[in-house]
Amino acid sequence: MSIASPDQHPGALRSAAPRIAAVAAALVLWAALYASLQPASEWIVAQLPLDPKSPLGQAIAFFLYDTPKVLMLLTLVVFAMGVVRSFFSPERTRALLAGRREGLGNVAAAGLGVFTPFCSCSAVPLFVGFVSAGVPLGVTFSFLIAAPMVNEVALGLLLALLGWQVALAYLGFGLLIAIVAGAVIGRLHLEGWLEPWVRELRTAPADVAAPDLTVADRIDAGTEAVRDIVGRVWPWVIAGIAVGAGIHGWVPQDLLASIMGRDAWWSVPAAVAIGIPMYSNAAGIVPVVEALLGKGAALGTTLAFMMSVIALSAPELVILRKVLTVRLIAVFVGVVGLGILAVGFLFNAMFG
Amino acid sequence: MKDVKVLGPGCKRCVATAEMVQHEADKLGIAVAVEKVTDYAAIARYGIAATPGIVIDGKVVHAGGLPKPEDVAAWLAA
Numbered sequence: 001m002s003i004a005s006p007d008q009h010p011g012a013l014r015s016a017a018p019r020i021a022a023v024a025a026a027l028v029l030w031a032a033l034y035a036s037l038q039p040a041s042e043w044i045v046a047q048l049p050l051d052p053k054s055p056l057g058q059a060i061a062f063f064l065y066d067t068p069k070v071l072m073l074l075t076l077v078v079f080a081m082g083v084v085r086s087f088f089s090p091e092r093t094r095a096l097l098a099g100r101r102e103g104l105g106n107v108a109a110a111g112l113g114v115f116t117p118f119c120s121c122s123a124v125p126l127f128v129g130f131v132s133a134g135v136p137l138g139v140t141f142s143f144l145i146a147a148p149m150v151n152e153v154a155l156g157l158l159l160a161l162l163g164w165q166v167a168l169a170y171l172g173f174g175l176l177i178a179i180v181a182g183a184v185i186g187r188l189h190l191e192g193w194l195e196p197w198v199r200e201l202r203t204a205p206a207d208v209a210a211p212d213l214t215v216a217d218r219i220d221a222g223t224e225a226v227r228d229i230v231g232r233v234w235p236w237v238i239a240g241i242a243v244g245a246g247i248h249g250w251v252p253q254d255l256l257a258s259i260m261g262r263d264a265w266w267s268v269p270a271a272v273a274i275g276i277p278m279y280s281n282a283a284g285i286v287p288v289v290e291a292l293l294g295k296g297a298a299l300g301t302t303l304a305f306m307m308s309v310i311a312l313s314a315p316e317l318v319i320l321r322k323v324l325t326v327r328l329i330a331v332f333v334g335v336v337g338l339g340i341l342a343v344g345f346l347f348n349a350m351f352g
Numbered sequence: 353m354k355d356v357k358v359l360g361p362g363c364k365r366c367v368a369t370a371e372m373v374q375h376e377a378d379k380l381g382i383a384v385a386v387e388k389v390t391d392y393a394a395i396a397r398y399g400i401a402a403t404p405g406i407v408i409d410g411k412v413v414h415a416g417g418l419p420k421p422e423d424v425a426a427w428l429a430a
Contacts (some may be wrong), residue, residue, distance in 0.1 A: 088403035090416055117417065122402045124361065125394050129401030197393050206399035206412035322392060 001215040013280025016215040023219060034072055041065040049271035059060070059249025066241045066287055070157065073239065074283055075230055077156025085117040086218045089279060090126055091208055097135045097143070098205070102186045107314035110178035113146030127323050131194070141143050144281015146178035146335055149311040153229070154282035169347065177307075184335050193328035215302040233283040240284030244291035257296030267301045272337055275308030282310050300347025307340045354384045354428065359395045359405035362388070365406040365418050376424045384428070395430065 005216055041064040093116045097109055118126055123144070123165050130140040133308070135325040159167035191199060214222075247256075260267050280288075293300050317329055356373055360366025370388055377384040389395055390409075400405060402416030406427065413427045 091400070093403045101385055118402050122416070123402045125359075125395050126401050129399070132396055133399070185392040203391065203399045204396055204403070206405075206415060208400070208415045238394075325381060338384055 017096070019216050027134065030072065034069070036067060036246070037072075038226045041068075055247075055249040059245040060293070062248040063241055063245040063304055065343040066244065066290075067238060070161070070241060070283075071230070072236055073157060073160040074153060075226055077153060077160075079222040079226050081152040081156070082222035082229075083218050083226070085115060086213055086221040088112070088116045090116055090118050090122070090129070093143070094133055094135060094205060096134050097130065097139055098138055100136065100268055102136055102138050102183060104141040105136060106179045106182045106186070107140045108267050109135075109142035109182065110146040110150075110175045113178060114150045114152065116143075116147070118147070120302055125144060126196055126321070128201065129203075129205075131198060133205045135334075136186055137191055137194070138182045138184075138308045140182075141185045141332070142178045142182025142234075145181050145311065146175060148313075148316070149178055149307060150174035150335075151282035151310055153233070154306070154310060157283065157286040158289075161286060162293065166299065166303075171305075173303075173343045173346075174307065174311075177311075177336065179342065181335040181339050185331060189332065190328055190331060191279055193325045193331075194281045195323050195325060198323045200325065233281045236281035237287070238282030240280065240287040244287040247288070247291040247295060248301070251295050253296055255290065255295075256277055260292065260297035261299045262298040262300075262348045263300075265345075267298070268304050268341060268348065269306035270306045271301050272340055275305045276312045276333070276337065277314055278309050279313040279315060280309050285309050298348045299351045300344040300349075301348055304340050304344030307343065308337065311340070312336055353377070354410050356382060356384050356386045356428075357389050357407040358386060359389045359398055359407065359415075360403035362390050363403070364386060366390075368418060369404040369406065372419070372421055372424055373428070376421055377428055380425060380428060382428050401417065 039062065044064055045052055045057065045061045048057070048060065050060065052058070052061065072291060093112045097105060102106065102332065122131055127140060127144060130143065131137060135143075155167055155171055258264065276325070289302050289306050292305075295298065312333055317333070320332075354377070356377075358366060358370040358373060360369070366388070370386055372384050373384065377386075379387065389398075395405070398405060398412055400412060400415035404414075404418070405412060405416070406414040406419065406424070408427055408430075414423070
């Protein structure tokens with residue numbers, strides 16, 4: 001095989017055109033398929049020897065319609081995010097944030113946290129890499145909170161399933177929690193609560209040549225993201241829709257309205273307390289959220305539940321224990337938990 | 353003999369990266385000693401923020417995500 005220099009892509013222009021054509025064709029096919037989901041699922045349910053008004057009939061109808069719908073939306077969202085994320089990298093983000101003052105730095109870090117790609121096993125190297133290169137602790141936390149909290153998969157699915165108001169509120173309040181929580185942790189000056197080896201480490205950032213990406217490369221990044229993420233989370237999605245279908249079919253209307261409704265003030269802290277130790281993929285939780293809202297659960301309570309499931313999870317805390325002392329983890333969970341609590345109450349008050 | 357270090361805590365991508373380096377080196381007929389660096393402090397000392405990373409003869413050539421095989425070949429041949 002021939003070895004092309006990484007900064008020269010002689011075939012770049014030639015290979016971009018067929019890819020763009022393929023993406024356009026896929027989008028048309030996607031739209032046609034999506035438009036026929038509702039009639040197709042109704043037809044299938046009508047063929048079943050079931051009363052469509054019965055709990056089982058309703059659960060099956062929800063499942064048959066939602067499974068292809070959510071998986072198709074997920075594919076679209078993940079592809080778009082894969083392309084957008086090819087413009088960002090942890091190295092570039094760190095260079096942007098290093099030496100930033102708290103305040104504006106927290107805002108920038110939270111925003112970058114949404115778009116910077118990194119796999120979950122990179123969380124510790126990323127944390128250490130940021131702190132040791134001079135990114136302030138509070139700014140690093142803003143990044144680290146925003147990255148899982150404002151999950152692009154959750155955002156895309158909320159937008160598609162529940163409308164732009166809910167998606168925008170989730171985005172806005174997720175960023176706000178990341179900014180404020182990071183700023184609070186920064187103000188507390190808890191650098192001494194890092195594990196000692198992290199505190200003592202000072203390294204110069206490695207000078208890695210950023211690869212020159214072509215349009216074709218970015219489209220490939222989107223396709224790769226679909227293969228990787230959709231390939232990994234689809235069982236979560238189906239499990240989530242199955243739970244949602246169960247809620248849809250069997251949970252009575254008034255039960256949830258009284259437990260998770262707006263008048264039950266204690267439901268917000270209860271939702272957060274239940275959500276923190278729970279772990280689900282963001283893609284799995286959104287169908288559950290959709291079903292809960294359909295049964296009269298209050299928006300703030302439901303969002304608080306979702307945020308605490310996604311943003312704080314036991315496996316993540318175990319990984320972070322390698323760099324943070326138990327005291328600092330407790331502060332982290334406490335500050336983020338309080339933020340989610342505030343969002344829950346605020347939402348219930350706003351959308352009544 | 354080129355000295356190659358693959359930096360990463362041992363996740364799936366890091367293992368795949370190490371295998372890719374060995375595979376590409378074999379294809380090119382370049383002798384390499386591939387070592388996996390899994391200690392977080394050791395990884396951090398190379399100054400990278402995302403894993404897996406690749407260090408060839410002391411120089412960081414890649415950080416974050418699965419590299420492309422042709423890029424790995426180019427780094428090894430350089």
